[in-house]
Structure formats: C-alpha cells, structure tokens
Amino acid sequence: MMDGKNLLRRRGFKMKEVKGQKGVREVRVILGVFLAIVLGMGALAHGTESEKVFLRLDPGGHTAMIRSLFFFDHGKRLISASDDKTIRIWDVSDLRRPKLIRTIxxxxxxxxxxxxxxxxxxxxxxxxxxxxxxxxxxxxxxxxxxxxxxxxxxxxxxxxxxxxxxxxxxxxxxxxxxxxxxxxxxxxxxxxxxxxxxxxxxxxxxxxxxxxxxxxxxxxxxxxxxxxxxxxxxxxxxxxxxxxxxxxxxxxxxxxxxxxxxxxxxxxxxxxxxxxxxxxxxxxxxxxxxxxxxxxxxxxxxxxxxxxxxxxxxxxxxxxxxxxxxxxxxxxxxxxxxxxxxxxxxxxxxxxxxxxxxxxxxxxxxxxxxxxxxxESVGTAIFSAAISPDGKKVGFGFTSKPESQNNLAPLEFSFDLMAMKLKKINSEKGLLRARDERSGLELSTNPLLSQIMGLYYPESLLEVKKGGNVLARIIRHDIDGYRHDCFGFLNDRFFISGGTQGKVFVYNLRGEKVAELVGHEGEVWAVAVTPDGKWAVTGASDQTLRLWYLGDIKDVNWGDEGVDWERLKKARPGTWKNWYPSRNEIASLRSSDPVQWRAVVNLLKAFYMPIRKIHPTLTLFPSKDGKEWVAWTPDGYFTGSSPSALRLIGYHINQGFYKQAKWVSFSQLYDIYFRPDLIKYKLENPTVDISKKSGLPSVNDYLLRRMKH
Known part of the structure; x- marks a missing residue:
C-alpha cells in the first residue's frame, strides 16, 4: 500500500507544509487513503431503484455537461453525449440550421x-x-x-x-x-x-x-x-x-x-x-x-x-x-x-x-x-435563487455576476407559485437570499485549509463557527459534490449546502448529513430558505429551479464513537481489499484536533449510515427569455405557460438495461395529467399523496400498462 502523502500526489493534489495547523498532517494522510477508497466505493447509500418512469426535460439541447461530441458521415452529422443521460444525433448538413435527428x-x-x-x-x-x-x-x-x-x-x-x-x-x-x-x-x-x-x-x-x-x-x-x-x-x-x-x-x-x-x-x-x-x-x-x-x-x-x-x-x-x-x-x-x-x-x-x-x-x-x-436548450443555467418569507413566491436569475459565494447573480424573474405566473422583476423586494449567519452562527468555506488538506477545490471545506470557534467542518469529495457552492441556514439546528453533480445535503451543527435532496443533475449554484426553515429553493446548471419541503426534517445523531469498521467494510467496493484507512492515525487525530477528527469520521460514516432522501415538491423549468415555462411534481402531474410549452418535457420509460428506453411526450397525456389544481393542492399540502386525492392511477402505472398493451 502506498502512504497517504503519495496517494494525494497520485490524485494530483499539491501538498504544503504549514506550521501551526493541528492535525493537518494526519488529515492529509487519512484523506489520501480515504479518497482511494472513495474512487472504488462509488455508489453507496443508494437504495434499490424500482422506478421505471421518469419525467424528463427535452428542451431542444443538452441540459448538463457535454462529455463527448464528434462529426461523422463526412462531417454532415454530429453526435453528442451528456450528463443529462442522453445521446443526441444532429443533422448539420446545413451549418446554419442544425436539426435534431433522434435521441438515444x-x-x-x-x-x-x-x-x-x-x-x-x-x-x-x-x-x-x-x-x-x-x-x-x-x-x-x-x-x-x-x-x-x-x-x-x-x-x-x-x-x-x-x-x-x-x-x-x-x-x-x-x-x-x-x-x-x-x-x-x-x-x-x-x-x-x-x-x-x-x-x-x-x-x-x-x-x-x-x-x-x-x-x-x-x-x-x-x-x-x-x-x-x-x-x-x-x-x-x-x-x-x-x-x-x-x-x-x-x-x-x-x-x-x-x-x-x-x-x-x-x-x-x-x-x-x-x-x-x-x-x-x-x-x-x-x-x-x-x-x-x-x-x-x-x-x-x-x-x-x-x-x-x-x-x-x-x-x-x-x-x-x-x-x-x-x-x-x-x-x-x-x-x-x-x-x-x-x-x-x-x-x-x-x-x-x-x-x-x-x-x-x-x-x-x-x-x-x-x-x-x-x-442549445431554450433554457440556461440558473445562478441565483430567492424565496418569499411565506414560501409562495420564488425568484431567480440567469446572468452570472458574482458578488459573493452566496450571491452569484442578480434576480431577474419571479414565479408566483399560487397564481402560477412568471414575470420579469427589477427589485428583490419581498424575496430572501441564503443566510450564512444566524443567531451567532456563521457558515464559511476555508480555502487555505482545504488546500493544505489536499482537497479538490478551495470550496471543498465548509466550517460552522460560533463566536470565532469552529464547531464543525464538512468535507466534500468526489462523490458528494466536490465543493460547497452555496449554503445557508434553515434554522438554529440545520443548514443546507449545494455542490456539483446535483448534490444538495442538509446537515446538523455536528456536520452529520441529515438528508439528501435528490433531483438536480447539474451544479447547484444557489439556495434560499424561508425564515421558518420549512421551504427551500435551489437553482442549478441543469436549468431548473426546485422547491423542497423541509418542514418535517428530523435530526440524526451518529454518536460520539468513531467509525464502525465492520459496517464500513460491508459497504465496501470491489477494490476495498487494496485499501484500508489507518485506525491508529484516526485515533491520534481525535486527541490532537477533535474537530478535524469529527470531519473525517462523518465523511466515512456517511457511507453506511442511513440518510433520508427528499424529492422536490415542485420543479420549474423557465425559458431564458421568460416567455415559457413548465412545472411538475415527482408524481408526474404537470402544468405550463401554454400547451405549446409542453413540448419541452416528457416521460422517459425504462425498458431494462438491455433495451433502449421509450419516450412519451407531455402532449400525449395532456387530458389526464395536466393538473394545475393538484399542483396547487400539493404546494398547500406538501406531505399529502396527491395521487390518492386525484383518483387517477399514478403516471408510472398508467404508462407501464399502456406500454404493455
């Protein structure tokens, strides 16, 4: 096994020796080994995926990072692949008017x-x-x-x-x-x-x-x-x-x-x-x-x-x-x-x-x-987000003009969730941004310490402080969002942080993950929370704004003991046998720097401790010109600015790994699942299963029966 310092070099991290940083050497060594484990551990803590029907955007272009593209057919066609889970084939024979041929x-x-x-x-x-x-x-x-x-x-x-x-x-x-x-x-x-x-x-x-x-x-x-x-x-x-x-x-x-x-x-x-x-x-x-x-x-x-x-x-x-x-x-x-x-x-x-x-x-x-x-898509990345105190209106913006880490862009539009209306705005009046200070508590990244520890980015380390004292540190690594791009307090007990790869987590003041907000597929640039902490809104590079109900979040307590090595081993990847963190090094860190020790222990415990998954109450996709929008619930009910806007969205239906998935557009289900009334009811009653109120079969069941027959 390689020592931790060499492992960090192997990962491309730059090492620095800084005097007076308690526990830094131990953290670097531990993280070096840990990151090697993480590379193989890839996907832990994800439950069995039984869903077959997914509501997806189809806005004329990719909505997440484009990983690969190349010309073929003598340069007359182009193929592109993306983190948005699609492969698109384009006719570019007319260079001024490219056309989508099909999507795989x-x-x-x-x-x-x-x-x-x-x-x-x-x-x-x-x-x-x-x-x-x-x-x-x-x-x-x-x-x-x-x-x-x-x-x-x-x-x-x-x-x-x-x-x-x-x-x-x-x-x-x-x-x-x-x-x-x-x-x-x-x-x-x-x-x-x-x-x-x-x-x-x-x-x-x-x-x-x-x-x-x-x-x-x-x-x-x-x-x-x-x-x-x-x-x-x-x-x-x-x-x-x-x-x-x-x-x-x-x-x-x-x-x-x-x-x-x-x-x-x-x-x-x-x-x-x-x-x-x-x-x-x-x-x-x-x-x-x-x-x-x-x-x-x-x-x-x-x-x-x-x-x-x-x-x-x-x-x-x-x-x-x-x-x-x-x-x-x-x-x-x-x-x-x-x-x-x-x-x-x-x-x-x-x-x-x-x-x-x-x-x-x-x-x-x-x-x-x-x-x-x-x-390109008719939408674009969302760089700012805000919410009204009562949670009935959200604001957002597309233009990146960073003023601070939690204020990357001005607000340009607002969306009234009760009236279902989108409009352009010139003022932030009545809308709240993320709060990184509350009741003497403060959230901030520590770029210097992040670099010293060999983390990926300056924003990979977030600190919770009170009166100048660090209460907790939260490390982000390559499978839970790399960095803390935006963050804010929910209340005096919890805070929220968004990062890359669509990762959004709610933490307690001990730095433990209380919940994961699952929905975004691109970098989450903005977050805002109502004063009572019950509602949060996030904006991301996947071109969507997502509204989350957090009023029923319950705290967790992972205990004061260290890592349960047997539980961690059971959650191991196939490459676990090649790597094993040093228990002695972690133990020594506990006495030299308890805050750092807790950060590393929380990092490891997150792989086997149960973490609640929360899906958005509502997802909004606005066009970048503000003229069109569509909104939908996880249950599959949808609404939009006009019937023509429904071309921007549809249902992806899995057929199994060995078959190509099928696609059904919203327009084909307009008469059944176009239900702005149920969406409004869901916003007023976020914990209620609206499928029971509707009397309709779930979209999942309906489409699967339709495919079968």
Missing amino acids: RGEMGRGWFGKVYAISLDPAERILAVGGCLYKRGNPLNYAIRLHDLKSGKVLQVLKGHEDVINALAFSPDGKYLASGSGDNTVIIWKKEGKGYRRYKRLKGHEDAIYALSFSRERLATGSLDHTVRLYDVKNAFRLIKVLKDHDDKVEAVSFSPDGRRLVTGSWDKRILLYDRDGNLIREFSKKETRPAALSFSPDGRFLLSGSLPDEPPFTCYLYEFPSGKVKAAFKGHKNTVSAVSATQRDGRLILATGGGKANEILLWDEAGRILSRI
Missing part, C-alpha cells in the same frame, strides 16, 4: 444512474459504444459498455469486465479493437469476433483512473489522472512501449495525428506536449492559461483544436496550426468549461464544434472564430 436513451434512475461519460463510433459508423454510470451503483452493469446500433438505437451487446465506471472509449481505425478506460485504473481491449466484441486483454500499470484514449493504426495511447501516458504496440499484442512522465498533473486528453506519426497530450498542468509515434518528446507544443480539456485533429492533420478548463475566465478554445503550434484562432464563444471538441472539413472548409458553456451549448464555428450556429 438508455436505462436510468435518479442521481448519477444513467449519466453518459464516453462514446465512440466504429469506423463503419454502425456501432456506437457507450459508457458511464449506466446502472445502479455497486452493480456490475454500472461498469459495463453498451453497444448500440447507431441507426435504430437498439442495444446490440453489453460488455462487462470493469470494476469502476467507464471514462473513455475508442475504436481502432480498422474496427478490430475497442479500448475502454475506467476508474478501476485499467484499460480493457475488446476484440471483434463475428458480429460482436469479446474481452481480449486487460492493460494494467496506471495508478489512477484512465480518462483519455487514442488509437493510431499501430499504437494505443492511454492518459490517466496519475499524470502519465502509456504507449502500447497494437501490432504486437498491445505490448507496452513506453511510459511518458513529462506532465506535472492529470492527463485528460490524448490524440494521435491522422497519419499516426505524432501524438499530442493535454494535462491539467496547462501544457500540450508533442511526441513522435514511439513516445519520444519532441517539444512543448503549447502552454496557455487554460487546461486543454479535450483535443481533436482536423481530418487532414493540419489543425489541432483544444477544449478549455480554466481556473477563471476567459474560457478560451484554441485552434492551432499543426505541427507549428501557431494559434490560428482563440475562440471565446463559451462562458464556461468546454470538455468536448471536434473538427471536420467539408468542401475544403474547416468546421469546428465545441460543447460546453453555461447553457451546455454546442457551437459550430469556422477557422476565423465566426459562429455559424448554436445548438
């Missing part, structure tokens, strides 16, 4: 279940490989790869063999092999056999998750969070040729030039490095202010396009001339991270596609940086 949907559930992290198309453009968090956590199918028929969407085959989620996929140029990179630190090579693929070889050696793959005719390159790239000989049974160790941070992008003679690698160290086919470093190709989140060559190999993952604006995608490295265009069309890029050529013209930004848009542009068209 697979098995999905709440939370991470169904998110698509990687796709790859075989050279014949018939088979689409799909990977991600495709099933229930802890189930082997969550680590599987689905092979779809591109034309019909039908699931042709399921490949099983990994022990963690799939982050990268790539077909070889001849279609003979498919490579899959996973969080289990391995690459599996699948070999074509008949009409399908079978497992051929597992490539080991990386010490962290694989996030990047690229084939040439003779080579395979694999990029990892362990800062290295490994180069394999395809023609010689994937023999390891060389390990490239020139980067100083995570490697999340690799790409061979179309002729296979050159390899480029992109890292969080903000550098693109250029190698020959055998892994000999030629030179530093580029170093910019942004991390190259993705790389794509033009078909003729004369240009290289990079994505953008900056520490702060501007969010710039660079188009380079190759191999000179001269910047052809610095594209600033997106206003946030761009993690998916593709380049093509049509009639001698270079066409670029980049996916990301605040609205998760796809932009088509030319080599001069001129935007040709936008593929």
Whole structure:
C-alpha cells in the first residue's frame, strides 16, 4: 500500500507544509487513503431503484455537461453525449440550421444512474459504444459498455469486465479493437469476433483512473489522472512501449495525428506536449492559461483544436496550426468549461464544434472564430435563487455576476407559485437570499485549509463557527459534490449546502448529513430558505429551479464513537481489499484536533449510515427569455405557460438495461395529467399523496400498462 502523502500526489493534489495547523498532517494522510477508497466505493447509500418512469426535460439541447461530441458521415452529422443521460444525433448538413435527428436513451434512475461519460463510433459508423454510470451503483452493469446500433438505437451487446465506471472509449481505425478506460485504473481491449466484441486483454500499470484514449493504426495511447501516458504496440499484442512522465498533473486528453506519426497530450498542468509515434518528446507544443480539456485533429492533420478548463475566465478554445503550434484562432464563444471538441472539413472548409458553456451549448464555428450556429436548450443555467418569507413566491436569475459565494447573480424573474405566473422583476423586494449567519452562527468555506488538506477545490471545506470557534467542518469529495457552492441556514439546528453533480445535503451543527435532496443533475449554484426553515429553493446548471419541503426534517445523531469498521467494510467496493484507512492515525487525530477528527469520521460514516432522501415538491423549468415555462411534481402531474410549452418535457420509460428506453411526450397525456389544481393542492399540502386525492392511477402505472398493451 502506498502512504497517504503519495496517494494525494497520485490524485494530483499539491501538498504544503504549514506550521501551526493541528492535525493537518494526519488529515492529509487519512484523506489520501480515504479518497482511494472513495474512487472504488462509488455508489453507496443508494437504495434499490424500482422506478421505471421518469419525467424528463427535452428542451431542444443538452441540459448538463457535454462529455463527448464528434462529426461523422463526412462531417454532415454530429453526435453528442451528456450528463443529462442522453445521446443526441444532429443533422448539420446545413451549418446554419442544425436539426435534431433522434435521441438515444438508455436505462436510468435518479442521481448519477444513467449519466453518459464516453462514446465512440466504429469506423463503419454502425456501432456506437457507450459508457458511464449506466446502472445502479455497486452493480456490475454500472461498469459495463453498451453497444448500440447507431441507426435504430437498439442495444446490440453489453460488455462487462470493469470494476469502476467507464471514462473513455475508442475504436481502432480498422474496427478490430475497442479500448475502454475506467476508474478501476485499467484499460480493457475488446476484440471483434463475428458480429460482436469479446474481452481480449486487460492493460494494467496506471495508478489512477484512465480518462483519455487514442488509437493510431499501430499504437494505443492511454492518459490517466496519475499524470502519465502509456504507449502500447497494437501490432504486437498491445505490448507496452513506453511510459511518458513529462506532465506535472492529470492527463485528460490524448490524440494521435491522422497519419499516426505524432501524438499530442493535454494535462491539467496547462501544457500540450508533442511526441513522435514511439513516445519520444519532441517539444512543448503549447502552454496557455487554460487546461486543454479535450483535443481533436482536423481530418487532414493540419489543425489541432483544444477544449478549455480554466481556473477563471476567459474560457478560451484554441485552434492551432499543426505541427507549428501557431494559434490560428482563440475562440471565446463559451462562458464556461468546454470538455468536448471536434473538427471536420467539408468542401475544403474547416468546421469546428465545441460543447460546453453555461447553457451546455454546442457551437459550430469556422477557422476565423465566426459562429455559424448554436445548438442549445431554450433554457440556461440558473445562478441565483430567492424565496418569499411565506414560501409562495420564488425568484431567480440567469446572468452570472458574482458578488459573493452566496450571491452569484442578480434576480431577474419571479414565479408566483399560487397564481402560477412568471414575470420579469427589477427589485428583490419581498424575496430572501441564503443566510450564512444566524443567531451567532456563521457558515464559511476555508480555502487555505482545504488546500493544505489536499482537497479538490478551495470550496471543498465548509466550517460552522460560533463566536470565532469552529464547531464543525464538512468535507466534500468526489462523490458528494466536490465543493460547497452555496449554503445557508434553515434554522438554529440545520443548514443546507449545494455542490456539483446535483448534490444538495442538509446537515446538523455536528456536520452529520441529515438528508439528501435528490433531483438536480447539474451544479447547484444557489439556495434560499424561508425564515421558518420549512421551504427551500435551489437553482442549478441543469436549468431548473426546485422547491423542497423541509418542514418535517428530523435530526440524526451518529454518536460520539468513531467509525464502525465492520459496517464500513460491508459497504465496501470491489477494490476495498487494496485499501484500508489507518485506525491508529484516526485515533491520534481525535486527541490532537477533535474537530478535524469529527470531519473525517462523518465523511466515512456517511457511507453506511442511513440518510433520508427528499424529492422536490415542485420543479420549474423557465425559458431564458421568460416567455415559457413548465412545472411538475415527482408524481408526474404537470402544468405550463401554454400547451405549446409542453413540448419541452416528457416521460422517459425504462425498458431494462438491455433495451433502449421509450419516450412519451407531455402532449400525449395532456387530458389526464395536466393538473394545475393538484399542483396547487400539493404546494398547500406538501406531505399529502396527491395521487390518492386525484383518483387517477399514478403516471408510472398508467404508462407501464399502456406500454404493455
């Protein structure tokens, strides 16, 4: 086993020795081991997912991070995959007027279940490989790869063999092999056999998750969070040729030039490095202010396009001339991270596609940086949220203008929950923002200590203080939202915090998780709570505003004892046998810094202690121009600004992992489940089951019977 400090370095954390920080060394060591456990523990504390019908947005574009996109069919079509659990195929033959051809949907559930992290198309453009968090956590199918028929969407085959989620996929140029990179630190090579693929070889050696793959005719390159790239000989049974160790941070992008003679690698160290086919470093190709989140060559190999993952604006995608490295265009069309890029050529013209930004848009542009068209949702990310004291009105805004961590944007619209009316506003009068101070209590992040502890972000550590004394610290890690993006007190006993991946939790003053608010699928940027703590509203990058009833929350007490190691072991991942936290180190931390000890213990206990799940009472999707909106309850009842707005939403119906899901639009159920009266009743009686009042079968039962007959 590696020591904790090396583990933190392996994860890409920067270590600092700071005098006078009690318990910091112990926390760093413990967290180093713990984070290794977390990578495999992936999805604990998620109950059995029995739901088959889910109410989903379909607003004309993606509503969550775009993970992958590429041109095909000689550049006339484009395919994109997203955290919104959809794969969309676009006709871009008319660059000014792209059209959605179809959407591929697979098995999905709440939370991470169904998110698509990687796709790859075989050279014949018939088979689409799909990977991600495709099933229930802890189930082997969550680590599987689905092979779809591109034309019909039908699931042709399921490949099983990994022990963690799939982050990268790539077909070889001849279609003979498919490579899959996973969080289990391995690459599996699948070999074509008949009409399908079978497992051929597992490539080991990386010490962290694989996030990047690229084939040439003779080579395979694999990029990892362990800062290295490994180069394999395809023609010689994937023999390891060389390990490239020139980067100083995570490697999340690799790409061979179309002729296979050159390899480029992109890292969080903000550098693109250029190698020959055998892994000999030629030179530093580029170093910019942004991390190259993705790389794509033009078909003729004369240009290289990079994505953008900056520490702060501007969010710039660079188009380079190759191999000179001269910047052809610095594209600033997106206003946030761009993690998916593709380049093509049509009639001698270079066409670029980049996916990301605040609205998760796809932009088509030319080599001069001129935007040709936008593929985007009618909605956009929500950066601010507020609520009236009586909980009957909410406010929100789309424009990011950060004044503080809990005030990222002005309020631009309000929605009256009783009258069901949306209107533009110029004042925040009558609306309340998040409160990070109450009754002598204070909430604040501690960026310095977060960095010292080796956490992911400055906002990964939240502190509860009273009179200058720290009562509790709450650590966010990679499976519960990474950071505390927004937070506020419910009352004198509880507070709420939102983060990435749609994660929202209610905590008590001891830092224990009292409840998880399940619904968002994007980063939660804003929260607000009524003075009595009964209602909360959250806004997120998934373009929705969600209203939560919290009036019946009950406190928990996980006790003063330490971790129950046997319970933690039972909740272990398949990789548990490789990692085990040091009980002695945790015990020593208890005496040196009790607050830090409690933070680490709460972090571990959250994997086996029961945590209540709360679903939103109402979800609102407003268009960015404020002219249209739809709202719905978890029961499936809905309303909207007009019948035409109902095109923006529908029902996703699971058919099992081995089949493509079905889709039913709201308009098909308008006469039955368009019930603004029941929605108003639900808001007035949030704990009542409105299905019993309606006398109607649940949407789930109705649609399943309809499918059956």
